[in-house]
């Protein structure tokens with residue numbers, strides 16, 4: 001008679017946050033080796049270092065274990081996530097499930113639940129007793145892992161999914177299981193049932209999406225549900241014959257690393273997402289030379305046309321003569337020159353803060369400041385349309401990232417409330433770079449204050465553009481007495497130079513000088529950049545009429561567009577014209593180019609895949625005749641798709 005086995009469960013967490021978990025069903029001899037391996041996994045997990053690791057060891061009588069065979073595996077590939085979900089829906093149909101589309105829709109919108117949804121396959125009624133927790137399949141393992149000879153600290157996601165799918169497919173009343181991982185980098189999901197087997201489908205979502213979920217579909221009398229749940233949660237199961245991972249079954253089939261690069265590039269071409277750079281032979285200005293043709297520029301972030309201003313250029317040259325071409329060190333070693341301090345004083349004055357600190361770029365500012373403020377035990381609340389540099393800063397910090405719906409303060413409030421009490425940060429673009437709208441600042445700052453969270457605003461497209469004199473979003477709300485802790489911006493857009501900055505209290509800048517790694521471990525901004533930026537700020541402060549001109553031009557341009565039936569909107573100098581898919585955006589940009597106008601077609605991943613757009617930017621130096629010309633050419637270029645614009 002075989003000896004009893006043990007169920008070994010591990011769960012690691014940091015504060016309230018789950019870090020990793022695993023379970024094994026093993027023979028007594030194998031316990032020490034598996035304990036060791038799971039401990040290793042818990043302590044060195046990419047999700048963070050736990051402060052609590054729970055092990056549970058439970059005896060299982062040998063005769064209570066149910067032995068099952070793994071489901072046969074197939075893999076299907078689709079061109080897009082929509083097509084992948086369509087395949088899944090077709091397979092559900094084939095099982096005689098009528099409301100397949102609704103079920104698949106529900107799956108792709110599930111978010112943040114640890115367990116699975118238990119759904120009535122016909123009525124779509126939720127059957128899980130606790131909707132927060134869901135239903136979890138546990139007490140299961142691969143029969144091959146119990147010997148103790150090949151336990152590895154690495155999680156074998158594929159084998160674990162096969163074990164789970166085999167158990168679920170054999171549960172009484174379960175007709176199918178659907179799963180999408182919430183891992184942003186893992187886009188393959190599956191549908192499994194006793195008749196279909198285990199069908200992997202890729203992709204089911206876009207890379208980078210944190211959405212994911214699991215649904216168990218149940219068909220049968222509702223009084224039997226508790227039996228199904230008891231089977232899923234308590235019946236010990238060992239699964240035999242798990243096939244090797246489809247991609248590693250034959251080593252000679254695995255693509256070499258260069259092949260991966262080639263495939264990725266081919267894929268970009270196929271999806272109209274491949275990009276190349278345009279080479280200009282003239283300064284950045286409202287009219288440029290492109291391939292020998294005079295072209296009107298409607299894509300530059302140099303909103304005030306300062307990059308080519310003679311005074312700004314002279315200041316750059318002057319700074320080079322006085323301070324040299326480079327600084328030879330980071331700010332805290334040899335890299336701080338008088339020009340850097342003058343620039344920081346001017347920025348603090350312009351933004352009405354105690355102090356300012358500059359970085360090599362805006363990207364460096366965001367990717368350095370956020371990890372300086374937050375770490376693994378914090379929560380960061382981030383608008384879903386925030387700039388890539390904010391997203392990367394959040395990821396670098398290791399904090400838990402909670403993404404809220406674009407500029408939706410009710411959603412932000414709900415999500416903060418769901419995490420309270422917590423420490424951390426709320427962060428938002430001031431002007432959203434692809435949509436041109438402005439953050440709801442009073443409510444944003446109010447929520448941060450009420451919940452004792454740091455607040456951070458990115459003014460990359462607001463500085464020199466919005467508010468009287470271009471002082472930024474705070475000047476749009478003159479009665480507001482709340483201030484963000486971090487007012488971040490860039491010198492590279494309306495200020496026509498290069499560099500990033502943070503305006504804040506002296507205490508905060510002191511802290512950042514000591515903690516922001518992109519400040520400490522990167523060479524100080526070149527004197528030319530600092531000198532040019534300083535001259536540009538002085539021009540903006542002394543000549544507010546430039547900003548007024550820009551704001552007038554935006555209003556004038558919108559009027560022209562509206563007159564032509566194009567209902568564009570903006571609260572800044574960014575005018576998005578959403579055209580739909582990438583191919584359409586490319587075609588419209590090409591037509592405009594032929595008319596002598598340069599605009600950027602913006603595609604995934606800068607914007608969602610079905611919201612490709614032309615992103616037009618207005619400059620202070622555009623003449624009214626040029627704005628009229630552009631509006632008319634635009635109406636012409638998108639006329640094919642006119643009905644879709646409104």
Ligand SMILES: *Cc1c(COP(=O)(O)O)cnc(C)c1O
Pocket residue numbers: 361362363364366387389429433458460461490491492498499500
């Ligand atoms: C452009 C941009 C940045 C990065 O600034 P750079 O100086 O170009 O590196 C950061 N945040 C937002 C919102 C931006 O649009």
